[in-house]
Amino acid sequence: MQYNNLGRSGLKVSQLSYGAWVSFGNQLDVKEAKTLLQCCRDHGVNFFDNAEVYANGRAEEIMGQAIRELGWKRSDIVVSTKIFWGGSGPNDKGLSRKHVVEGTKASLKRLDMDYIDVVYCHRPDSSTPIEETVRAMNYVIDKGWAFYWGTSEWSAQQITEAWGIAERLDLVGPIVEQPEYNLLSRHKVESEYVPLYANYGLGLTTWSPLASGVLTGKYNKKVVPPDSRFALENYKNLANRSLVDDVLKKVEGLKPIADELGVPLSQLAIAWCAVNPNVSSVITGATKESQIQENMKAIDVIPLLTPAVMERIEAVVQSKPKRPDSYR
Template sequence: MLAARSSGGGVGGHQPPHVHRRQSVASLGGTKTQRSNSQDGKRGAAPGRQGAPQRHRAALLREMETNWYLKMFGLGREESVAHRTGMPYRNLGKSGLRVSCLGLGTWVTFGGQITDEVAEQLMTIAYESGVNLFDTAEVYAGGRAEIILGNIIKKKCWRRSSLVITTKLYWGGKAETERGLSRKHIIEGLKGSLQRMQLEYVDVVFANRPDSNTPMEEIVRAMTYVINQGMAMYWGTSRWTAMEIMEAYSVARQFNLIPPVCEQAEYHLFQREKVEVQLPELYHKIGVGAMTWSPLACGIITGKYENGIPESSRASMKSYQWLKEKIVSEDGRKQQAKLKELNHIAEKLGCTLPQLAVAWCLRNEGVSSVLLGTSNPEQLTENLGAIQVLPKMTSHVVSEVDHILGNRPYSKRDYRS
């Protein structure tokens, strides 16, 4: 293969073989290669028997050529981030966007619970561990979370092309025109987010809530506009029902607009219905994926609320009175009892309960990425360790977890079966 390259021109003084040019035509949907293959088959004495070997040989040639190119430009598997960090990457829904299966969220933490210095530590640990997905929203800390995120990206000089930055729009300000999903707020809100983050574009812009006051066609047209203007690459939804997402898709198809690619949904051991039953149907029908948040149920699954509400915890904050009430309720006490049983499984697997919980979310291949929300480097490092636990999530272990939880929703169809 290398000898074949030394005699031609092309990149670096090497020319790809003729096989590459024919495969490129085929990949573009051309018919020349198909016609040529059919003629080759007719020449042989036994076309049926030769078809499989020919396809196998062509596949080997493509693989050899791909590996040659990667090594030539220093992009071999050994140099890849995935190989170096062990971080798995998945497609965001049925789009071509590759996201780390663990992402870092900024809700409550950035501009709130933690200092800017700690935020930088968290992003650095995440990035160096292979995380490429960072999520925020215009409403987080009144826009300060976006400012901190943008400042860190600029300071670290990370290549923008290596990052997947997402933000969410809905709650922008106090004025009626500064909230919701009107064309006005989607365009102005995203411009404001980009200005705060000092970015030219975001990879995904999410509609942070459904908006009953705005026609669906207006929402989809506005999202299509910001994508066509280069302000975003994709758009998605957050906290939308399956029916609302389907309506957005139908409107997009009717008017030749861009449909959503992803739904952000809460998903953890005690919240399963939407991600395991509703979203799989949307994935198979229209390609909408799942980006999930709160894998530790706002800290409940960490076990730190087993003996009450710690002073520094999220449940101790005035704005989280609802979480405190949930923890001390009868259902909350039942959940704590189940967590004790789950802790035995974690011990057998050689991991912590939070790592088990995050790995349990990742075992669902329909989940494109799980967003982590942590307030210190130790928590983040622990949660990132769920990647090592994922291979241990066998069907037997998952069945044990389901038996303890007793809340597995009925689904007619497995995700990506």
């Protein structure tokens, strides 16, 4: 496993990481979580991602209890969570100072930890001034409840505004963004955020490298396996949006490339994300130990992705965003 700096910070995160979205609390409880987390550690993973909204807080409880029962040394791992949707009350969501502070404390209680390594703003909040959020995040860091803060699915303009405020007030800016990134979803990472990498040293912990499983090829006949994510009631709409002919045709076109390299399509897709030098860590998801073992082998696929192979992949997906002339 390779360990990359998280953006321009000194924090080292494993090139592949594990996220609790969908699985913890919805499909898995503590016993299964312990097995999966230990499997990740055995493969060198040190970064584990969560959020207050995952399974309405249950995902944090499961992760915290599993880590405690596994007896891991806290300094050996990097744990992140995300704040935005904390409940149904008017002040239980968003990025107000009140919810950032209360939400972070509630997450720590569920995780049963003294601190989290990285706390993210899970979405932008149009009803709260960004300055209020920047000050609140710095308060959380000053209190020692988190070491770093970042954003998830913010626009480049919003991240730039946050950095402008942080620099004006001599505060800490967001060191990391957590966007969706895969062969089918590339605009933010490869176009919109380009100026931020040089200007602010922004790191990325990207999610959905397999486009919710579409890039594994298992949905190519539009049949949804009963134990898959798309079989969950909450994800039926996502399945309908994702399993369209144009997308499935691209996935089918990638299979010969994976076959020639002698690797599963899933490993090719994960390795493709990890090759991007701006990606600090690719967050993977899994509900079975065998899936983690498969995902982790993507590390061995990275050296196989030569410029020629990357060009062949591009010819199939044709998803490369056009970069504005001023970014070149």
